[in-house]
Amino acid sequence: MKDLSKQQLYDILERMSDGIVALDKNWNYIYVNKLGAEMLGRKPEDLIGKHIWTEFPEGIDQPFYKAYHNAMEKQINIRIEEYYPPWDRWFENRIYSSPDGITIFYQDITERKKTEVSLRESEQELRTINRVIATCSSTMDVYDILQRVLDEALAIAGLEGGTFCLLEPDGSLSLGAQRNASEDMIKDLTSHRIKVGDCLCGSAARDKRPLILRNRDEVHSFSTLEAALADDIRFHAAFPVIRDDICLGVLCVFTRTDRKPTERSIHLLETITSQISLSIENARLYTNILNHSEKLEEKVAERTADLERANIRLKELDRLKSIFIASMSHELRTPLNSIIGFTGIILQGLTGDITTEQRKQLSIVKKSANHLLDLINDVIDISKIESDRVELNPVDIDISRLLNEVIMSFNNELEQKGLSLNIKAPEKLIIRTDEKRVRQVLNNLLSNAIKFTDHGGIEIDVAEANGNISLSFRDTGIGIKPEDMGSLFKSFSKIRYENMPVIEGTGLGLYISYKIAQHLGGGLSAESVYGKGSAFTFTLPEGTGKS
Numbered sequence: 001m002k003d004l005s006k007q008q009l010y011d012i013l014e015r016m017s018d019g020i021v022a023l024d025k026n027w028n029y030i031y032v033n034k035l036g037a038e039m040l041g042r043k044p045e046d047l048i049g050k051h052i053w054t055e056f057p058e059g060i061d062q063p064f065y066k067a068y069h070n071a072m073e074k075q076i077n078i079r080i081e082e083y084y085p086p087w088d089r090w091f092e093n094r095i096y097s098s099p100d101g102i103t104i105f106y107q108d109i110t111e112r113k114k115t116e117v118s119l120r121e122s123e124q125e126l127r128t129i130n131r132v133i134a135t136c137s138s139t140m141d142v143y144d145i146l147q148r149v150l151d152e153a154l155a156i157a158g159l160e161g162g163t164f165c166l167l168e169p170d171g172s173l174s175l176g177a178q179r180n181a182s183e184d185m186i187k188d189l190t191s192h193r194i195k196v197g198d199c200l201c202g203s204a205a206r207d208k209r210p211l212i213l214r215n216r217d218e219v220h221s222f223s224t225l226e227a228a229l230a231d232d233i234r235f236h237a238a239f240p241v242i243r244d245d246i247c248l249g250v251l252c253v254f255t256r257t258d259r260k261p262t263e264r265s266i267h268l269l270e271t272i273t274s275q276i277s278l279s280i281e282n283a284r285l286y287t288n289i290l291n292h293s294e295k296l297e298e299k300v301a302e303r304t305a306d307l308e309r310a311n312i313r314l315k316e317l318d319r320l321k322s323i324f325i326a327s328m329s330h331e332l333r334t335p336l337n338s339i340i341g342f343t344g345i346i347l348q349g350l351t352g353d354i355t356t357e358q359r360k361q362l363s364i365v366k367k368s369a370n371h372l373l374d375l376i377n378d379v380i381d382i383s384k385i386e387s388d389r390v391e392l393n394p395v396d397i398d399i400s401r402l403l404n405e406v407i408m409s410f411n412n413e414l415e416q417k418g419l420s421l422n423i424k425a426p427e428k429l430i431i432r433t434d435e436k437r438v439r440q441v442l443n444n445l446l447s448n449a450i451k452f453t454d455h456g457g458i459e460i461d462v463a464e465a466n467g468n469i470s471l472s473f474r475d476t477g478i479g480i481k482p483e484d485m486g487s488l489f490k491s492f493s494k495i496r497y498e499n500m501p502v503i504e505g506t507g508l509g510l511y512i513s514y515k516i517a518q519h520l521g522g523g524l525s526a527e528s529v530y531g532k533g534s535a536f537t538f539t540l541p542e543g544t545g546k547s
Contacts, residue, residue: 017107019091024101025072027052039091039108071095071102081109119361121264128156132272133279142166142283146177146249149276153253154179156268157261159235162253163189166280167205171196173250182231201250204238208247210270212237214260232256239269243277336376339369390519392434399429399438399469399540403462406442413450420457429462431469431542437516438540441524444509445473445536452534453477467542468522474535480528488526489514513538 004012013020019036023029029047037044052068067080078095090113094105132152139145146164154162161180165173172193178186197206200222204211213219213236222236236254240247251273253261261269343366345351347359354362403425414421449458456476463470480488484495491511510524517524521541528534 018105019107021047021104021106022101023052023104025099027072030101036106039089039106067093067095068102068104071097075099081113083113115355115358119357123361128152128268129271129275133275140283140286142280142287143176145276145279145283149272150177150179150251153251153269153272156272157237157253157265158259159253159255159261160257161255162251163201164249164251165189165194165201166249167196167247168193173201173205176249185231196247200236200238201252204240204250205247208240208242208245210237210239210266212266219254234258235260237261237266237269239273241273241277241280243281248277248280336369336372340366343369390437390516392437392519394432394434396430396432397435397438399431399471400425400427400462402435402439403442403460403471406439406446407460409443410446410450413447414458417450417454419450419453419455422457422459423462425460425462426464429464429469431540433520433540437520441513441516441538442471444513445471445538448509448536449473449475449477449534456533464542468539469542470537470539472535472537474533476533479530479532479534480526481530485526485528489524 013031013033014035016033016035019039020031020033021029021036022031029050029052032040032042032044032047034044037047040047067078067082070076071078075097077097078093080093080095081090082093083090088110089108090110091106092109096103096105132149139148146166150162150164154160162178163175163181164177166176168174172195174193175186175189178189181189194202196202200211200213200219203222211222213222216232216234219233219236233254233256236252239251241249241251251269253269343362346354347362347366403423407421407423446458446460453475454477458476459472459474461470461472461474463472478497480495481497487495489510491508514524517538517540522539524536524538526534526536
């Protein structure tokens with residue numbers, strides 16, 4: 001092949017998508033392509049012959065400086081990503097050395113870096129929100145919740161002080177938690193309650209929207225308490241906690257320094273206050289229940305004749321607990337469905353193109369949200385079962401048709417594992433029962449059989465006898481040890497053996513299926529030989545289960 005001419009080489013270098021700089025061994029520019037000069041805010045003729053450190057004084061960026069020197073002195077090639085303050089840009093530098101000097105190829109990666117930073121910040125915000133929700137859910141003491149949320153809010157904002165006031169039935173705000181408030185401010189807040197509409201917190205409670213005061217003059221314009229006027233507060237922000245358009249309280253953060261939180265931090269504080277309203281309401285409900293329980297116990301101690309009535313009331317409290325869990329789960333499920341739906345829309349590309357890394361992170365979000373939704377649905381089922389609120393809608397159904405529909409939904413899982421499936425069932429078998437609940441049990445039994453079977457296959461046998469039908473699922477999976485059979489149908493029971501792969505699940509599926517079978521007037525039983533497989537039999541009456 002003929003050698004390229006200098007002009008051809010020049011044309012190639014000028015058309016490349018990288019900025020290119022060549023330096024001689026004395027650190028003088030001997031070549032800069034047009035793009036490279038533009039990225040440096042210069043023209044090629046402005047740089048040729050000049051010493052590099054006239055553009056980059058030594059010490060302005062130590063990693064950048066050291067990388068160039070290492071390449072030159074040690075005759076090695078180096079790749080480095082660096083931020084250049086004069087241009088407020090990020091560049092990826094690929095440095096190639098030779099005895100005559102070094103050649104540098106560089107690309108502007110500022111947008112990629114901004115995206116990475118944005119993703120990290122979004123992930124951090126999600127972790128913060130999850131941590132706050134988990135913290136609030138770990139206690140039923142309303143004042144403990146207020147103090148924990150206040151501490152999290154101060155950590156997010158990077159400020160030293162704050163208060164959390166609760167809105168009382170008389171329309172005043174009472175101090176529930178504080179950090180680094182002055183003694184005079186605490187005394188004022190505890191002896192003179194703020195009315196809705198007064199001061200910063202009262203205005204936020206009245207308007208039901210955040211109120212941000214960014215300097216000392218703005219703070220003083222809202223202060224009505226003498227202690228607040230005397231305090232040298234230079235930034236003060238109030239965030240109302242709203243539930244069903246009702247203000248439950250106000251979170252305030254402040255600083256006596258010139259430090260100010262970022263807009264992103266302020267937005268995150270707004271998000272947190274919208275998440276904790278349910279926790280505060282639940283804690284108050286729980287406190288009311290506890291107070292009511294204590295009164296019942298006093299009555300029992302004073303009048304033994306009321307013992308039977310007190311026991312009935314205590315059972316009612318337990319029922320309220322289950323209703324409380326179900327209500328909370330429903331509140332969580334609504335935003336989760338939105339997360340799953342909108343994430344799916346983005347992954348489908350309906351809102352525009354996304355990067356591979358964004359697709360990966362969004363897929364993780366969607367998978368985690370689906371897992372959490374499954375857990376919430378299980379909790380709702382348990383609460384309905386334990387509070388005896390399972391509603392049945394019996395209709396005439398073809399159990400063979402229903403079974404085939406369930407099997408079709410698992411075809412991909414069966415093919416992926418290479419499992420065989422043999423079915424023995426009549427072509428048509430009509431029974432009267434609740435189709436939704438039967439489908440739920442069949443889904444769980446087939447899903448478990450596939451999860452715990454890696455080789456062989458699954459047999460499903462449908463039989464009719466003595467007014468009942470039975471559906472047996474037999475697999476060739478890992479099986480269950482005899483000592484574990486007793487806990488098989490208990491809630492949150494997850495059997496784990498050595499060398500067994502970790503399988504996702506809540507440990508609630510079989511417990512819920514067992515209870516549903518009973519409500520349908522049938523039953524669920526199991527037999528197993530460890531190492532050889534298991535068989536689960538779901539029995540149903542041909543008539544309607546109990547209501």
